[in-house]
Amino acid sequence: MKIGITCYPSMGGSGIIATELGIKLAERGHDIHFITSNIPFRIRKPLSNITFHQVEVNQYAVFQYAPYDITLSTKIAEVINEYDLDLLHMHYAVPHAVCGILAKHMSGKDIKIMTTLHGTDITVLGYDHSLKNAIKFGIEGSDIVTSVSKSLAQQTTDIIETDKEIIPIYNFVREKEFPTKGDTPSKADLELKACYGINPEDKVIIHVSNFRTVKRIDTVIETFAKIHQQLPSKLILLGDGPQLMDMKEKARELNIEDSVLFLGKQNWVSEFYQISDLVLLLSEKESFGLTLLEAMKSGVLPIGSTAGGIKEVIKHKETGFIVDVGDSNTASTYALELLTNDKLYNEMQQRMLEDVAKRFSSDLIADQYEYYYKKMLEDNND
Numbered sequence: 001m002k003i004g005i006t007c008y009p010s011m012g013g014s015g016i017i018a019t020e021l022g023i024k025l026a027e028r029g030h031d032i033h034f035i036t037s038n039i040p041f042r043i044r045k046p047l048s049n050i051t052f053h054q055v056e057v058n059q060y061a062v063f064q065y066a067p068y069d070i071t072l073s074t075k076i077a078e079v080i081n082e083y084d085l086d087l088l089h090m091h092y093a094v095p096h097a098v099c100g101i102l103a104k105h106m107s108g109k110d111i112k113i114m115t116t117l118h119g120t121d122i123t124v125l126g127y128d129h130s131l132k133n134a135i136k137f138g139i140e141g142s143d144i145v146t147s148v149s150k151s152l153a154q155q156t157t158d159i160i161e162t163d164k165e166i167i168p169i170y171n172f173v174r175e176k177e178f179p180t181k182g183d184t185p186s187k188a189d190l191e192l193k194a195c196y197g198i199n200p201e202d203k204v205i206i207h208v209s210n211f212r213t214v215k216r217i218d219t220v221i222e223t224f225a226k227i228h229q230q231l232p233s234k235l236i237l238l239g240d241g242p243q244l245m246d247m248k249e250k251a252r253e254l255n256i257e258d259s260v261l262f263l264g265k266q267n268w269v270s271e272f273y274q275i276s277d278l279v280l281l282l283s284e285k286e287s288f289g290l291t292l293l294e295a296m297k298s299g300v301l302p303i304g305s306t307a308g309g310i311k312e313v314i315k316h317k318e319t320g321f322i323v324d325v326g327d328s329n330t331a332s333t334y335a336l337e338l339l340t341n342d343k344l345y346n347e348m349q350q351r352m353l354e355d356v357a358k359r360f361s362s363d364l365i366a367d368q369y370e371y372y373y374k375k376m377l378e379d380n381n382d
């Protein structure tokens with residue numbers, strides 16, 4: 001199949017999933033056309049059947065705001081016609097689903113459109129009255145709409161007030177990008193630890209996000225402070241965003257600033273999971289939590305909150321733990337239980353790895369997308 005993919009190419013989870021899916025489908029022999037504002041950052045090496053089409057927005061004095069959405073739609077329409085695409089896969093309801101519909105009209109072709117909803121496009125933007133109707137239009141004008149969790153599918157129905165069927169298809173990781181760590185640390189792991197002043201015996205807790213308020217990094221730091229009182233440990237915080245300075249201040253207030261490592265944005269997080277024992281994602285909104293899955297595939301046990309789709313990723317007390325939003329007491333109790341009991345840790349880790357392989361394998365998820373692509377195209381021929 002010849003597939004056009006549009007996503008935000010930057011570091012967010014939606015861009016990662018769109019890119020990884022494109023790579024996976026290209027490995028299966030499909031022709032993939034990324035139509036984006038920049039080369040998606042996860043594309044590391046060229047593949048002959050992946051083509052990148054850059055959307056460049058010209059700035060004219062007459063425009064108060066650069067017309068990205070219009071330029072993107074024009075580019076998608078050009079690619080549809082020049083490469084005779086079979087279908088479009090748009091990630092994010094606004095503007096991408098809407099741009100896909102506009103591009104379809106501009107191209108004059110009856111091309112099929114799948115839209116994948118990722119979270120914020122519904123759970124944040126869906127409450128904005130200036131966008132809600134555009135989101136509904138994008139969803140209802142797509143041939144098939146998927147969401148990254150059952151929770152997000154239900155929230156879409158409720159918030160957007162649409163009866164369009166939303167099909168949950170979980171996120172995945174391409175397995176070779178996140179190798180499972182061994183029982184003993186490698187030389188590279190010890191070097192990485194030493195480079196950041198982490199002692200070999202320190203337990204390492206990690207959190208990765210875009211430092212927005214919804215991520216509740218305050219609870220992550222409070223949880224860590226309670227762990228740190230009992231165990232030699234370090235907290236690695238990867239990412240950047242509006243909450244960064246407040247969170248540095250919080251670490252100082254709790255007198256743990258020497259043990260909380262703010263390492264900023266990192267393109268390749270896998271190496272950090274290799275040296276971690278526990279991943280925390282205690283958000284108040286989270287449609288899936290891709291960072292959890294990446295860490296879990298690497299062998300790192302998770303503690304998540306009850307928000308959104310996290311409960312679908314972690315099976316409470318089987319493959320990790322779930323706590324209420326803001327509950328650092330329970331989170332630290334579970335963390336200490338895991339970090340001081342090797343038998344419990346190893347048994348849970350084994351179950352977690354089996355569950356990740358069973359429910360989130362890249363082949364399983366790529367099969368599901370391919371199934372719905374074919375279904376859309378068959379409907380075309382009816």
Ligand code: GMT
Nearest residue numbers: 012013014118119120286287288289290
């Ligand atoms: O987490 C973010 O704020 C980034 C956001 C994005 O747009 O990339 O992530 C959303 O999509 C990811 C991939 O499907 C999900 O794993 C995240 O849970 C989701 N974020 C939220 O729902 C807050």
